[in-house]
Amino acid sequence: MWTQSDLLNVKEAIMKLATGARIVTVSFSVDGGSDRKTEFQPAQLHELKKLYSEIESSLQEDATTAYVATSFKGVF
Numbered sequence: 647m648w649t650q651s652d653l654l655n656v657k658e659a660i661m662k663l664a665t666g667a668r669i670v671t672v673s674f675s676v677d678g679g680s681d682r683k684t685e686f687q688p689a690q691l692h693e694l695k696k697l698y699s700e701i702e703s704s705l706q707e708d709a710t711t712a713y714v715a716t717s718f719k720g721v722f
Contacts, residue, residue: 647677647704647708648674648675648700648701648704648705649675649705650705651675652674652675652701653698653701653702653705655672655673655674656672656694656697656698656701657698658670659671659672659686659694660691660694660695660698663686663687663688663690663691663694664691667688668687668688669685669686669687670685670686671683671684671685671686672684672685672686672694
């Protein structure tokens, strides 16, 4: 599951590559609390932009997901 921190890390990497950085390292949270690091080069800028859109979309879906709780008090 993506986090807001992942989204910000990818955005920062996009900005660095767009302004001339040769290599950027992006950290992602992984289930279990550890981080995974991946390096990107300017030729992979389109991949980072696609990843940014994927994370953003996922976070928006999570924010709009509604949960319904039901109770059968006294039924069982």
